[in-house]
Amino acid sequence: MSIEIATTTCDLLVVGAGPAGLAAATEAAALGLSTVLIDEQPAPGGQIYRAISSTPVQNRAILGEDYWHGLSLLEPFARSGARHLPAATVWSVNTLDAQPGTEGDGDGDTDTDGRAAGFEVAYSVAHPGQDPQAALLHCRHIILATGAQERPFPIPGWTLPGVITAGAAQILLKTSGVVPEGRTVLAGGGPLLYLLAYQYLNAGVKLEAILETTDSAQWRKALPHAWGFLRSPYLGKGLKLLRAVRKAVPIVSGVTALEAIAGAGGQVAELRYQAAGQRHSMAIDQLLLHQGVVPNTNLSRAIGAEHVWNERQDCWEPMVDAWGATSMPHVSIAGDGAGIAGAVAAEHRGRIAAVHAAAALGRIGKATRDGKAASHQAALARATRGREFFEVLYRPLPQFRRPVGDTIVCRCEEATAEQVRHAARIGCQGPNQLKAFLRCGMGPCQGRLCGLTVTELIADEQQRHPRDVGYYRLRFPTKPVTLGEIATLPQTQASRDAVVRFKK
Amino acid sequence: MFRRIDAAVLQATDRKVRVTVDGTALECREGDSVAAALFAAGVLACRDTAVSGAARGPYCMMGICYDCLVRIDGRPNQQACMARVRDGMTVERQHGAREVAA
DSSP: OOOOOEEESSSEEEEEEEEHHHHHHHHHHHTTEEEEEEEEESSSOTTTTTTTTOOBBHHHHHHHHHHHHTTHHHHHHHHSEEEEEEEEEEEEEEEEEETTOOOSSSOOOOTTTOOOOOEEEEEEEEEESSSSSEEEESEEEEOOOOOEOOOOOOOOTSSSSSSEEHHHHOOOOHOOEEOOOEEEEEEEESSSHHHHHHHHHHOOOOOOOEEEEEOOOHHHHHHGHHHHHHOOOOOOHHHHHHHHHHHHEEEEEEEEEEEEEETTSSSEEEEEEEETTEEEEOOOSEEEEEEEEOOOOHHHHTTOOOOEETTTTTTTEEEOOOOOOOTTTTTOOOGGGGGOHHHHHHHHHHHHHHHHHHHTSSSHHHHHHHHHHHHHHHHHHHHHTHHHHHHHHHHOHHHHSSSSOOOEEEETEEHHHHHHHHHHHHTOOOOHHHHHHHHHOOTTTTTTTTTTHHHHHHHHTOOOOHHHHOOOOSSSSSSOOHHHHHHTTTHHHHHHHHHHOOOO | OOEEOOOBBBOTOOOEEEETTTTEEEEEETBBHHHHHHHTTTTTEEEEEEEOOOOOOOOOOSSSSSOEEEEEETTTEEETTTTTTTTTTTEEESSSOOOOOO
């Protein structure tokens, strides 16, 4: 019924074609590793450089030079010899056992550390108008460059049609030149919120208001970190952008509560908020929410890498060393997926991870590795200077991370904050047992939109540290797949024997 | 509501693609995701949830929230933000949970 795709074999698999993935694949291919880059989107760029090769917004002033910098990654990648598998989703990674005679890609190289023979990766390729086709890939090292996602922003009404994330709105602008019309409000905090406002100004889009959830206390807390920021490359650009936005858009600071209300048509029609102790209400047509980004950890968790709680950013991130290596041998992470540091840093982290992969696979020695990494390590240090200032300044307020009452926490299963809190009060041990109570985290998003909130709510109710509460146990498939899709996987005698072995 | 920014700043070489959304013909730009085409056409809600039947629409636009699930050419549970428009494509609102056929 379908064409069986032969299993691909390579040295290195890179997952994700944002700045980290593109740089990693390009660098690794240059070092002689046979490299495959798998990415969900039809064209490279990731979310930060989304649609960089196809955006209809060709007036470069609108999206800005930082966006167009993404073009510089494309040609070197295209010429690198790395193979690009677009519109493909990785949904399973398993360790291959070393078996005499079946190991390796036949090119005679040997693994220096003598560990597992590599990985078997299952992925699905989307074909327009057809069911996705699953395929396998064998590789010896993996660099995850799966980037960031926006932090959940659970306010009352965040599930209403017409309420989308600022990142989603920016993707609409980049991919299709689609922008909001009518009464549009941006709410929350973080650099992306102001960048989007600036891009909208450049595109002639009118904004009703920006509601800042950052308060004056946070400015005071952030000030001790200002020295790094003053020497950072963000300063000049950031100030120019903020000035332009503040001049053109009414800004409400110190917003302490937000609530989106549906109109007669069922979509968002009113925004209620509280600032300086006063309640306000305004009629709106759409609400764009943002309170920072957090690492996308579903794949790194399912692979089994250790994760730690980042105190300053209130999120989980994989435990990685300076090379991006995780607790799992031959699994590295580069870019924001290893901890938020931004797009420029991601590029350098990608190259550092690639050099490390070449060394881990025995292609280059440690001295060569260190030599090749030095300039990227220096550039990485420059690119991350001043980030503490942002992190402290834009740390989301507790009430926007730890909701109460009827506010939906798990969008898929429609579990509310009070349901989660109640379960925690009556003794629910943690996020995994919560699944049995509420099905929280068991919908198609697999906890991506509720996981952080659930950890924090249980921590809040039980007066425990989020680190001790933990997170959902994530398993493959990391994205929903159909049985039909799995059935398209190539079958071997061993895989048939595995299911018929009890038959006579 | 959403709209496309002024044609002057859009590429002149736009190729048009025609799809049907719940029976209504819709002209979109080649390269649009189904979700972007819905936004541009003023459609904010594209499904009713399986749990409570509440209306939902695209939220993240990057394939992680699964709130933009629609039926595309008769196939349910397709992410509108990940699928691209094609000439002749049929997009339908997804109503709640799938029912057992009588």
